[in-house]
Structure formats: structure tokens, C-alpha cells
Amino acid sequence: MFQFSYKLKVSERVKAKCDRHPRYNPEREGRSGIKGGCSTCFSLYDLHQARLSLDSAHHEFLRKAIPWTQVSKPRKKAEGSASSQSSSAL
Numbered sequence: 630m631f632q633f634s635y636k637l638k639v640s641e642r643v644k645a646k647c648d649r650h651p652r653y654n655p656e657r658e659g660r661s662g663i664k665g666g667c668s669t670c671f672s673l674y675d676l677h678q679a680r681l682s683l684d685s686a687h688h689e690f691l692r693k694a695i696p697w698t699q700v701s702k703p704r705k706k707a708e709g710s711a712s713s714q715s716s717s718a719l
């Protein structure tokens with residue numbers, strides 16, 4: 630039997646701020662809020678984008694993992710879970 634086993638665990642706390650533009654908030658102001666092409670603010674913006682990507686990837690992972698997630702609940706006897714099984718025998 631071939632099976633995958635994934636354990637997802639992400640926990641990072643980051644406090645980032647531009648010294649020149651301490652009020653810049655990439656979440657609120659976006660890319661257009663970056664003043665004078667400041668590289669640090671761009672890094673903050675990229676960090677925010679990476680965080681959004683990570684969030685969406687996390688949600689996507691959870692959404693796709695739901696059918697395979699083992700939930701500890703009492704099992705019924707011999708209940709077939711597959712709705713569409715291929716009948717072609719190789």
C-alpha cells in the first residue's frame with residue numbers, strides 16, 4: 630500500500646518595519662504606498678505577499694485534505710466511502 634502522510638505546521642512571528650518609513654503598512658497601502666522606491670518597504674510588501682500566498686496555500690491544503698483527514702468518530706460498519714469507482718481491471 631502506498632500512502633502519503635503530511636503534517637502541516639507553520640508558526641513564525643515576524644515584526645518588520647522600515648526605519649525610514651515606519652508608518653508604511655503593506656496591508657493597507659499596498660505597492661502604491663511605497664515612497665521613493667524604498668527597497669526596505671518593497672521587502673515589507675514582498676513579505677506581505679508571501680504571507681498571503683502562504684495563507685492561501687494553507688487554505689488550499691486544508692480544503693484538499695478534508696476528504697482524507699482522519700477524524701476520531703465512531704465508525705459505522707462496512708460503509709463504502711467511494712462514490713465513483715473505476716470498473717476497469719488492469
Ligand SMILES: [Zn+2]
Nearest residue numbers: 647650667670
Ligand atoms: Zn521604506
